[in-house]
Amino acid sequence: MKKHLIPILMILISISLWLIFYPQLPDQVPMQWGVDGSVNWSASKFIALFTNNGMYVLLYLIILFSPKIDPKKKNYQQFSRSYEIITYSVMGLFLLINLVTLFKSLGYPLQIHFFIPILVGLLLIIFGNYMQTIKPNWLFGIRTPWTLDNEEVWRKTHRLGARIFIILGFILITTPFISDQYVLPVTLISIFVGALIPIFYSYYLYQKLNKSGR
Structure with a gap:
């Protein structure tokens, strides 16, 4: 029960603050x-209240129940600590995004385009640091047909993916400090390339191991 206390507390903080400041919100919320x-x-x-907090609750329900219905649910026991840290990080990110959205709507001079890339970048760095400890599952990680079918492909792909996620995290953290005209291209190209490399790498490894009979 203790491991659920922090995420539930985060959700309650978000909902409570939205309800407390609801009368002060403008009719239209960004x-x-x-x-x-x-x-x-x-x-x-x-x-805005219903959508932001409803998605927050839905996210936690997905994280909570996925291990119970995952065909590879036994593997979760092997990375329970990493799963817990990633869960806290994801829930913490969405809490901060919810609060930034709320207080920005109330008129506080918060720079959304400054905060969000940094928060997402930090999440990717955290995820990258724990990626190599994640065992095959259908919720977290680089889930391709080849990684899910072969544990060695999963392990080696996530070793590479961990480095890529950390690099992507640092790139996102720097985007608020570059010219606006370059932010979108840099972000999209980085994410696109960062997503494709592990996919192609997992396919390459899978084919190579199959040819060698492993």
């Missing part, structure tokens, strides 16, 4: 911002 900090679209404050 829901998405561009790389320059401009608002792309807004929603009514009720929809």
Whole structure:
């Protein structure tokens, strides 16, 4: 029960603060911002409260119940500590995003385009540091047909993926400090390349091991 206390407390903090400040929120609450900090679209404050916190609760339910229905659920026992740290990190990130959204809507001079890339970058660095300890599963990690079918492919792909995630994390952390015109291209290219490399690498390893009869 203790391992569930912190995520549940985070959710309660988010919902409580949204309810406390709900009367002070404007009729339209920003829901998405561009790389320059401009608002792309807004929603009514009720929809904003329900959507932001509803997605938060749904995220935790997915994290909570996935190990119980995962075909590889026995593997979770082998990386329970890493799973717990990653869970806290993901839930912490979404709590901070919720709070930044809330207080930005209340008129506080928070720079969304500055905070969010740094927070996501830190999450990727944390995830990268624990990636090599994750055993095959259907929720966390680089889940391709080849990694899920072969534990050696999973292990070696995640060894490479750990380095890539850490590099991507540092790149995202630096984006708030570069010119706005370069933020989107740098972010998209980095994520695209960073996602493709482990996929192709896992396929290459799988084919190589199959040819060698392993």
